[in-house]
Amino acid sequence: MVDNLSTKSESEILAIEIAGIKFKNPVLTASGTFGYGLDFAELIDLNRLGGFCSKGLSPKPMKGNPPPRIVETHGGMLNAIGLQNIGAKAFVTDKLPLLRNYNTQIIANVFGYSLDEYIEAIEILNQGEGIAAYELNISCPNVKEGGIVIGNSPSAAASVTSAVKRVAKRPVIVKLSPNVTDIKQLALAVESAGADALSLINTLVGTSIDIYSRRPRLANITGGLSGPAVKPIAVRMVYEVAQVVKIPIIGIGGIANWMDAVEFLIAGACAIQIGTANYYDPTCSIKTIDGLLEYCKKQNISQISELVKSIKLIAK
Amino acid sequence: MKEIIAIVQEINLFGNGYCRLKLSVPTILDINAGQFAMLKPARLFEPLLRRAMAFYQVKVINNTTFVDFIFHILGRGTQALAELRPGDQVEFLGPLGKSFSIAPIQKQDQVLRALIVAGGVGTPAVLILAQELCLKRVETYIFLGARSKDDLIGIDDFSLLPAKLTITTDDGSVGEKGFVTESLEKFLEMQEQNNFVVYTCGPEIMMKRTSEIATSFGLKTYASLEARMACGFGVCVGCVVEIQQSNDFSYQRVCVEGPIFEGSEVVW
Ligand SMILES: Cc1cc2nc3c(=O)[nH]c(=O)nc-3n(C[C@H](O)[C@H](O)[C@H](O)COP(=O)(O)OP(=O)(O)OC[C@H]3O[C@@H](n4cnc5c(N)ncnc54)[C@H](O)[C@@H]3O)c2cc1C
Ligand SMILES: Cc1cc2nc3c(=O)[nH]c(=O)nc-3n(C[C@H](O)[C@H](O)[C@H](O)COP(=O)(O)O)c2cc1C
Ligand code: FES
Numbered sequence: 001m002v003d004n005l006s007t008k009s010e011s012e013i014l015a016i017e018i019a020g021i022k023f024k025n026p027v028l029t030a031s032g033t034f035g036y037g038l039d040f041a042e043l044i045d046l047n048r049l050g051g052f053c054s055k056g057l058s059p060k061p062m063k064g065n066p067p068p069r070i071v072e073t074h075g076g077m078l079n080a081i082g083l084q085n086i087g088a089k090a091f092v093t094d095k096l097p098l099l100r101n102y103n104t105q106i107i108a109n110v111f112g113y114s115l116d117e118y119i120e121a122i123e124i125l126n127q128g129e130g131i132a133a134y135e136l137n138i139s140c141p142n143v144k145e146g147g148i149v150i151g152n153s154p155s156a157a158a159s160v161t162s163a164v165k166r167v168a169k170r171p172v173i174v175k176l177s178p179n180v181t182d183i184k185q186l187a188l189a190v191e192s193a194g195a196d197a198l199s200l201i202n203t204l205v206g207t208s209i210d211i212y213s214r215r216p217r218l219a220n221i222t223g224g225l226s227g228p229a230v231k232p233i234a235v236r237m238v239y240e241v242a243q244v245v246k247i248p249i250i251g252i253g254g255i256a257n258w259m260d261a262v263e264f265l266i267a268g269a270c271a272i273q274i275g276t277a278n279y280y281d282p283t284c285s286i287k288t289i290d291g292l293l294e295y296c297k298k299q300n301i302s303q304i305s306e307l308v309k310s311i312k313l314i315a316k
Numbered sequence: 317m318k319e320i321i322a323i324v325q326e327i328n329l330f331g332n333g334y335c336r337l338k339l340s341v342p343t344i345l346d347i348n349a350g351q352f353a354m355l356k357p358a359r360l361f362e363p364l365l366r367r368a369m370a371f372y373q374v375k376v377i378n379n380t381t382f383v384d385f386i387f388h389i390l391g392r393g394t395q396a397l398a399e400l401r402p403g404d405q406v407e408f409l410g411p412l413g414k415s416f417s418i419a420p421i422q423k424q425d426q427v428l429r430a431l432i433v434a435g436g437v438g439t440p441a442v443l444i445l446a447q448e449l450c451l452k453r454v455e456t457y458i459f460l461g462a463r464s465k466d467d468l469i470g471i472d473d474f475s476l477l478p479a480k481l482t483i484t485t486d487d488g489s490v491g492e493k494g495f496v497t498e499s500l501e502k503f504l505e506m507q508e509q510n511n512f513v514v515y516t517c518g519p520e521i522m523m524k525r526t527s528e529i530a531t532s533f534g535l536k537t538y539a540s541l542e543a544r545m546a547c548g549f550g551v552c553v554g555c556v557v558e559i560q561q562s563n564d565f566s567y568q569r570v571c572v573e574g575p576i577f578e579g580s581e582v583v584w
Contacts, residue, residue, distance in 0.1 A: 032552070032553075033551060033552065034551055035550060035551035039549060039550045039551050040551070042317050043317070043319050043549075055553075063565075063566065063567055064553065064556070064567055066558070066567075067543060067555075067556050067557065067558075067567070068543075068544055069544075069553070069554045069555075069556065070544055070545075070546050070552065070554035070555075071544065072363055072364065072365050072393075072544075072546075074362065075362065075364065076364070077364070077365065077546060079546070079552070079554060081552070081553050081554060084553050084556070084567060227364055228364070276364070276546075278547070278551065279365060279546045279547040279551070279552055280356065280364050280365050280366055280407075280546075280547075281407075282319050282409065282547075282549070283319060
């Protein structure tokens with residue numbers, strides 16, 4: 001058995017498929033933590049990644065929130081970037097031609113302030129060559145639409161999903177917000193609206209206050225919490241959602257090494273995304289791929305999908 | 317930009333809570349005046365994020381680059397850096413950001429002079445610039461400000477340069493008493509010819525005032541700005557400052573488009 005495994009290639013052991021898209025391994029990088037991909041080309045071999053998610057794209061460029069936009073907390077950070085981005089058109093014309101030189105799956109992360117904006121962005125991105133899938137950010141806690149976040153309401157989330165599905169030329173991954181009472185309801189709503197896959201979680205809303213000036217540390221007052229501090233919440237949500245949906249799940253939240261990645265797979269994720277760790281450990285994604293391969297070999301796992309949802313609930 | 321493990325060569329605490337850190341980086345780095353690195357003790361879990369530090373001194377010997385930093389011990393990140401010991405490993409990403417340009421001085425048909433205004437922990441960021449200007453034989457005036465004698469940084473190194481050095485302290489414990497910008501203003505008023513390019517790094521209020529004074533004398537200012545950074549290489553978009561562009565503005569990243577910006581374009 002072990003001999004058998006040692007002759008298996010990295011891609012045989014680590015390759016996965018989600019919504020018909022083949023990924024060479026289950027390690028992707030999360031939206032907003034990887035720029036438009038190219039910034040990392042100097043630091044890691046992009047060809048080794050399963051894939052990456054672009055910074056959130058809107059139909060038109062956006063300026064974003066006033067600074068300060070970030071603050072470090074214990075085991076994590078709060079951000080209120082306000083979705084500053086170059087716009088879907090510039091992504092297609094300026095970034096995609098360069099990104100196509102790399103052998104990795106490109107996922108365009110999309111957001112809007114209204115249904116029309118989602119559709120407008122998707123229609124621009126449909127023209128771009130080399131995008132594998134869309135990831136819909138319905139959960140950004142910094143951006144409000146008439147006070148409500150789409151991702152907080154199952155019916156609003158479902159209507160965005162089905163509207164986007166009608167125009168999208170590529171598989172649609174819906175990225176869920178953790179800022180809800182019952183994430184299973186959200187997951188089921190977007191699944192029945194036609195989502196091809198789910199990714200979770202986005203950031204959790206938080207606040208930090210300077211006790212001397214008594215002012216909020218972020219100009220926006222609230223921001224999204226990310227980093228290792230959120231991992232147990234993310235693992236719990238992946239586990240809960242995996243119990244109720246049939247579509248594949250991509251796990252996100254506080255992943256900083258291969259052990260964290262394995263934990264998400266066992267909980268029910270088919271793939272994972274690395275976010276905040278990219279900032280303080282730019283080669284984290286590559287080390288995670290190497291670590292996963294070694295773990296599989298040592299644990300005698302011939303295909304990583306064997307791990308998915310392998311959580312053992314009944315004590316022996 | 318290199319992501320690499322550096323080794324602590326020397327570390328010394330001095331003055332009112334300052335630290336000088338010398339690292340060896342096992343590769344040749346092309347570092348220019350005003351650039352910075354992101355640093356964190358290796359394998360340290362908390363704090364998570366690396367801290368931005370300007371290069372103070374750089375020396376390449378064989379295939380190793382020796383870099384010096386001087387920083388103020390403030391919170392968790394700088395505290396952790398100050399606890400390093402010789403031989404310890406440091407996660408190093410750099411060099412990052414744009415550098416101070418001396419082109420504005422050289423391009424003109426007339427010869428311009430350089431004026432450097434630095435304060436507090438902005439001082440380390442301008443030593444390499446001052447050295448470069450002096451090497452190019454540009455007439456250079458340096459104004460260094462600090463709260464007190466024990467907050468002055470790098471006087472030994474700056475005094476070695478063939479530049480005119482003015483020191484001010486808020487409490488008058490050394491040099492002129494008062495803010496560095498007051499000395500700057502008096503100096504400019506006395507000049508027959510205001511043919512300077514101004515470079516500044518320090519507390520935001522000092523740079524703002526420097527830029528205002530320079531503008532009132534018709535001079536250009538290049539300011540090295542600070543912002544809280546998560547990544548240091550452009551991907552988080554967390555470190556922005558507001559930059560004026562004709563009738564509009566944009567948020568630009570201090571770590572990529574900066575840290576050096578033209579003073580008159582910054583919305584202070
Ligand atoms: C390009 C650049 C170059 C720098 N060069 C130097 C240098 O040569 N020497 C030096 O002493 N410092 C320098 N700094 C500032 C240094 O990065 C901060 O002092 C450091 O990040 C504070 O970390 P901490 O963990 O000690 O503080 P934290 O615990 O993070 O915070 C302590 C206090 O410092 C403030 N703070 C945190 N980050 C920054 C920041 N980036 N700028 C200003 N205030 C901040 C916080 O608001 C808080 O009040 C530079 C910053 C930048 C952006
Ligand atoms: C600075 C920052 C910006 C982000 N921007 C986006 C974004 O544009 N779109 C999105 O869907 N998620 C965005 N996220 C959320 C991440 O993709 C990820 O879901 C979250 O940070 C949790 O993972 P982590 O703990 O590994 O960072 C952002 C996160 C951070 C920290
Ligand atoms: S610090 Fe992340 S973009 Fe500048």
